[in-house]
Amino acid sequence: MDTQTIVILDFGSQYTQLIARRIREQNVFSVVLPCTALLAEIQAYHPIGIVLSGGPSSVYDADAPDADPKLLALGSPVLGICYGLQFIVHHLGGKVRPAPRREYGHAEVSVEDGATQLFDGLPASLHVWMSHGDEALELPSGFHRTAVTSNALAGIANEQRRIWAVQFHPEVHHTPLGPQLIKNFVFNICGARGDWTPAHFIESTVAQIREKVGKDHVICGLSGGVDSSVAAVLVHKAIGAQQTCIFVNNGVLRKNEFQNVQKNLRDKLGLNIVGVDASARFLEKLAGVTDPELKRKRIGAEFIAVFEDEAHRIARETGGPEGKLDWLVQGTLYPDVIESSSVKGPSQTIKSHHNVGGLPERMKLKLIEPLRDLFKDEVRRIGRDLGMSEEILGRQPFPGPGLAVRILGEVTPERVALLQEADEIVVAEIKAAGLYSKIWQSFAVLLPVMSVGVMGDQRTYAYTAGVRAVHSEDGMTADWVDLPAEVLKRISNRIVNEVRGINRVVYDITSKPPGTIEWE
Numbered sequence: 001m002d003t004q005t006i007v008i009l010d011f012g013s014q015y016t017q018l019i020a021r022r023i024r025e026q027n028v029f030s031v032v033l034p035c036t037a038l039l040a041e042i043q044a045y046h047p048i049g050i051v052l053s054g055g056p057s058s059v060y061d062a063d064a065p066d067a068d069p070k071l072l073a074l075g076s077p078v079l080g081i082c083y084g085l086q087f088i089v090h091h092l093g094g095k096v097r098p099a100p101r102r103e104y105g106h107a108e109v110s111v112e113d114g115a116t117q118l119f120d121g122l123p124a125s126l127h128v129w130m131s132h133g134d135e136a137l138e139l140p141s142g143f144h145r146t147a148v149t150s151n152a153l154a155g156i157a158n159e160q161r162r163i164w165a166v167q168f169h170p171e172v173h174h175t176p177l178g179p180q181l182i183k184n185f186v187f188n189i190c191g192a193r194g195d196w197t198p199a200h201f202i203e204s205t206v207a208q209i210r211e212k213v214g215k216d217h218v219i220c221g222l223s224g225g226v227d228s229s230v231a232a233v234l235v236h237k238a239i240g241a242q243q244t245c246i247f248v249n250n251g252v253l254r255k256n257e258f259q260n261v262q263k264n265l266r267d268k269l270g271l272n273i274v275g276v277d278a279s280a281r282f283l284e285k286l287a288g289v290t291d292p293e294l295k296r297k298r299i300g301a302e303f304i305a306v307f308e309d310e311a312h313r314i315a316r317e318t319g320g321p322e323g324k325l326d327w328l329v330q331g332t333l334y335p336d337v338i339e340s341s342s343v344k345g346p347s348q349t350i351k352s353h354h355n356v357g358g359l360p361e362r363m364k365l366k367l368i369e370p371l372r373d374l375f376k377d378e379v380r381r382i383g384r385d386l387g388m389s390e391e392i393l394g395r396q397p398f399p400g401p402g403l404a405v406r407i408l409g410e411v412t413p414e415r416v417a418l419l420q421e422a423d424e425i426v427v428a429e430i431k432a433a434g435l436y437s438k439i440w441q442s443f444a445v446l447l448p449v450m451s452v453g454v455m456g457d458q459r460t461y462a463y464t465a466g467v468r469a470v471h472s473e474d475g476m477t478a479d480w481v482d483l484p485a486e487v488l489k490r491i492s493n494r495i496v497n498e499v500r501g502i503n504r505v506v507y508d509i510t511s512k513p514p515g516t517i518e519w520e
């Protein structure tokens with residue numbers, strides 16, 4: 001069955017991704033394209049509807065983002081939101097001007113009697129979120145008002161041309177009945193079936209992977225995290241033994257992680273995994289290194305070297321006479337894709353870390369990115385449908401350079417072992433308190449700062465463990481978690497009693513910014 005798609009054109013609003021999510025929550029697929037997308041790119045999706053997002057500009061600004069106005073005549077129903085409304089008015093012969101009273105924040109909207117099917121089932125008065133300084137002064141011909149606030153226009157429509165628009169943001173939580181409005185557009189106006197379910201996604205993705213790959217052999221770099229694991233399981237469902245996953249122990253994984261990941265994915269789900277224990281190689285490269293950036297670089301370079309060795313070996317074994325591999329599986333997610341094609345250009349601020357950066361070019365590998373249309377929570381839903389355990393799907397993020405950026409100063413095998421023990425206690429206690437899934441990241445840090453203590457009758461002089469737990473939406477900003485004192489007490493008692501070599505525990509109460517989530 002064809003996938004029905006709603007195309008969202010992005011005019012630079014901070015809420016554009018939310019529009020995509022609200023539509024997908026109705027089991028309807030949606031894609032975000034930059035507003036500069038060509039008509040042919042939009043048509044390639046055979047969209048059942050088009051949404052024009054908000055944006056920070058005014059349509060009369062010299063550098064205002066613009067789209068091809070012919071999209072309004074494609075025949076697909078259009079919903080303009082905020083800037084999208086002004087775009088419609090501006091291009092169809094109406095007039096937009098700066099509002100005498102700007103409206104930002106909460107507002108009450110009155111829906112005109114029997115206004116239009118976009119407001120079906122909604123009350124006459126709506127609480128909404130506004131965020132724009134312009135208003136439509138004159139409507140293009142054929143349009144009528146559908147809603148107003150006490151001092152401005154809030155909605156317009158031209159049913160004949162199949163164009164609807166609202167000045168407020170139905171996609172944000174501050175518009176409590178926004179989902180109903182989006183449902184009206186998606187189902188009643190666009191005629192969506194609502195069949196974009198995990199099962200549908202898995203079925204169509206599996207078919208695409210099979211067609212793309214044919215009889216070729218594929219490699220996948222497993223990190224143990226959610227994205228690469230789900231990508232690998234999906235590819236496994238498609239082509240089974242034609243995929244070899246490479247999982248490298250870089251010596252700075254968490255306690256038992258090397259074994260657990262393999263157990264979960266190989267023993268339980270049947271993936272073909274080559275576990276490469278390269279701890280000694282990595283720890284050798286880290287000896288004597290204290291600079292955080294140098295640690296990252298050494299680990300990154302060594303990772304590529306190990307991965308490439310393995311890939312070549314696998315190629316010789318599986319790739320036929322020329323020993324050739326064609327494909328590399330990557331767990332790229334949709335936010336990265338949108339980010340790199342957004343009207344605002346690639347973001348400067350997002351820190352990305354690709355474990356196999358540069359490898360596809362060097363080894364001339366083509367990419368399979370089965371998750372590039374999905375948000376993180378959608379990836380988890382797919383993973384659940386694929387029968388993966390919560391232990392994998394519920395994992396907090398873990399940095400590529402692993403415990404190396406949580407051991408301040410030099411990384412030695414002894415220090416890694418100490419931190420693994422302390423970290424395991426932090427995670428276990430947070431899980432026991434039912435907090436693990438509510439927290440972005442929670443972990444221990446090893447500080448090579450010695451302090452004096454007493455254990456039994458003995459004087460100790462040992463390291464300090466830092467405990468870090470943060471709430472975050474995207475890792476860009478973070479707040480420290482106000483962990484219950486009882487949990488902190490148990491963590492502290494257990495670390496000091498069970499980890500010989502640590503005699504003091506401190507709790508990190510720094511938000512980001514100024515303090516990054518990882519200590520290095």
Ligand code: XMP
Pocket residue numbers: 296351352353397398399400401441475476512515516517518519520
């Ligand atoms: P920071 O420490 O910059 O971290 O506040 C933000 C988020 O990114 C993760 N992080 C990394 N992930 N390689 C990664 O794969 C890295 O080098 C790296 N550094 C930080 C961090 O765990 C947090 O979720």
